[in-house]
Amino acid sequence: MTNSIAEIEDAACVFIIGSNTSTSHPLIARRVLRAKEKGAKLLVADPRAIQMSHFADVAVNQRLGSDVALLNGMMHLILKNGWEDRDFIKARTEGFEELKETVAAYTPQRVQEISGVSPADLEKMSEIYATRRPATLLYTMGITQHTTGVDNVKSVCNLAMLTGNVGVASSGVNPLRGQNNVQGACDMGGLPNVFPGYQQVANPEANAKFTKAWGRPLPDKPGRTLPDMITAMSEGKLKALYVIGENPKLSDPDANHLKHAFNNLELLIVQDLFLSETAQGAHVVLPAASSAEKDGTFTNTERRCMRLRQAIKPLGNCLPDWEIASRLATAMGYPMSYRNAEEIFREMAALTPSYAGMSYERLGIDGLHWPCPTADHPGTKFLHPVQFTRGLGKFHAVQYQDPRELPDAEYPYYLTTGRMFAHYHTGTMTRVSPALDREQPTGYVEINPQDAFKLKVREGEVLVISSPRGRIEAPAKISPEMLPGNLFLPIHFGENPTNVLTNSEALDPLAKIPEFKVSKARVEKLVE
Template identity: 65%
Template sequence: MTNSIEEFETHSKVIFVIGSNTTACHPLIASRIIKAKENGAKLIVADPRNIQLSRYADFTVHQRLGSDVALLNGMMHIIIKNNWHDQAYIEQRCEDFEQLKETLHTYTPTMVEAITGIAKKDITKMAELYATQSPAALLYAMGITQHTTGVDNVKSCCNLAMLCGNVGVAGGGVNPLRGQNNVQGACDMGGLPNVFTGYQPVADPKAREKFSQAWDCELSDTPGMTITDMISAIEEGKIKGLYVIGENPKLSDPDKNHLDNAFKKLDFLITEDIFLTESAQIADVVFASASLGEREGTFTNTERRCMLTRKAVEPVGNALPDWEIISRFSTALGYEMNYDCPSDIFNEMTSLTKSYQGMSYQRLGIDGLQWPCPTPEHPGTPYLHKNIFTRGKGKFHAIDYKDPAELTCEDYPMLMTTGRMFAHFHTGTMTRVSTSLDSEQKTGYVEINPKDARRLNINTDDMILLTSRRGKIEAPARITDSVPPNNIFLPIHFGENPTNVLTSSTAFDPIAKIPEFKVGAVKIEKLIA
């Protein structure tokens, strides 16, 4: 996030939420949004489904699945046409505006209505609401990123925010809501295949030399593989062993049948987790990891806040904290890691990472610090790009709309989207072992619009068969106006009804390599008891 969560309440005049079921997936942030609304902020919600947050919105729209670029371009077309954009901000702080303006010229309300299904007057109204009151915060989640055009979607969000002067100000910004509690921290710590900590490229000779000296080994300048690339490499025999830490690809990765076939070709699979996940059940070796309350360390959350956690109890059985498992494993393989405690690792990391350089366990205290925090005297940074963008000038990207990889056809006449529901988290590794949470929802289900249910003679709890180009699953029906006609929604948490049987491993963003979990074509059939 460019900005801080508390700013939504204290500074934002408008909050625009697009592609985020915030109450279900980020309930604490949703509570801040609702309080901001109570304090007078205006709320705009754009989501293909009629989500709970829509009930609180001053204005809500339901765009067709995968049409986000067209919607955002249409809003910007109207903003420029009505001179609602911040011309002084653009001239002083941005570049490539004319290229953007030229592309936006064709995105008339008529054209955008045809693509998105949103009425012209509604596109105009939401554009006016966002552009004429500032600061305006834009929030998005995986409804924006999990597309073949995920990078385009994000750039379009940035275009809109800069167009109205909403980046580099308190209460504004472009704010991705991370899907898990330490996604931001994992990326910050080099958990991406092309960077060291703090997003220092492995291809940069200076960065590589710095880390090579610190770790006393010669490091490669070749980026590693993304998860999408790894599965293909396993099939091709280029990867023989896989080490999975805190992840459950058997449920979280697309095209489960394809994944299962790839995993069968592995010579060796290690998993490291706190519970015996579906992936751990097929592993050759399982390392028992200590849970949150059994270890010490840091997390960096969605607002870039690095926070310290303390061990409350000793690990159960032979479980160990992840840092110790990895250190022992590395030492056994021939590269010694002789850390005594997590603070040793943290101190090494801060010495190599400018954005964290001013942090220490002592400074983190209870509230933590937000990066960048470059010196021991620096208070941390509540919002980014104040006065000047990190790269100098903010760059506009001229983005054209592209269709999703899969559209409906005669054989697969319905569009499917996937996501989370309020009681469960990700693949249910933790929530489904909680009796109280699992009692809220014990099985997967299919949300279907009443019009489609009547047409297909489907009643609540009827078992239905869903078929895509990848495979088939069965699940009970849930009839609801939350999804529009000709669309269905499935939660991702349930191994009994694995949604990833239906999703595609070949449809992914060409840059970020994120699969298109949010759009897929399916066929529905009622199963006769």
């Protein structure tokens, strides 16, 4: 997020696109509702009629995967009506002419043909977003999990820059992170191409710095992305896999294909709290301590690094992740002798410029927002006030492309996937909770009432959903939130493994993120 969470309350316009905020980020939804109650206008663009849509001043249901067209259409109208921020464009950006040329072709009529959003709604949205400042833009996986994921993000940024809605309090581009510490994991180099603090492995200077700090030569070429690893596993080029706190057998696309890849492995090590679907097939399972059993830090979606404090000693024979890693490294010939998590944090802060000013003492209970470069720096609530990381902000002119799969005669439905409010990811942690299990005990498929009527299916009756990859069964949940011709499957349930249906070959060419949000599918009533 370029802003911090509390700033959302003071925005004059909140634009939510591709985020079921109340379900997946309830504490951000509360800020949005407060902003609304203080007088902000709320715009919601989502293929489903979600809870936040009820509170929106304008709520639209764009067709799955049509976000670039919708956003280009908004920019088209903003330019046509002269609502853009000329000073900002001139002072802070480059590439504006190309953008202008590209969006000129996205007339409201064309946008309606692609996305189904009416010209009147499009006009209202564009005007509100461009003229009610500060405007904040929130998005999540509904924007990123597409073959055009990077294009979608670029379009979102284009829109914000075009209207000068970046670098001010309560105004910015805010991807809401899906996990408590995914920001922290990325910050610490949990990506194939960077060291902690986004220092490139291929940058000789950065490489030399970490080689010196860690006393071993380090690779200077980026490693494999997750989809590349799966391919390498299927081809027998990758023989061992060490999975920490992830459950790819449920979370990765095309589960059947994935199963073959996993069967090729000579060694699978899984480190997790519970015996997840992936752990069940592992050669070695390393029991990890839960958050209540260890010290450390989390860095959340607003770049706030906060301390985690041990409440109880680890149960049974489990250990904190850092201790497992230390012992394993030591056993493999690289002695690690950290005494506690704080020692690791100190090393981390020393090597990561954006964390350099942080210490356990300074973090206290409230934590600090990075960048926090020095010991007297108060932390940073919002980013890019004067300039962007690269200097000028670049407009990337983006053309709309269809999703990889569109419904056809054989598979006439759009299928999309996501979360429901009572469970988390593949359910490794939430499905063992009796209270959450009562709330939602099984998987389901959400279907529009008219479609359900056509299929003569009642609430709770089992439907068979199939795609070119495979088939699964799930009870029907008849929901007016769904548009006709659309299906929604939650991703949490191992007995209705949604990702049997999704496509592992439809990837964003740059980010390699799979297109979880759009697949074609067929649905029929289960015949016993």
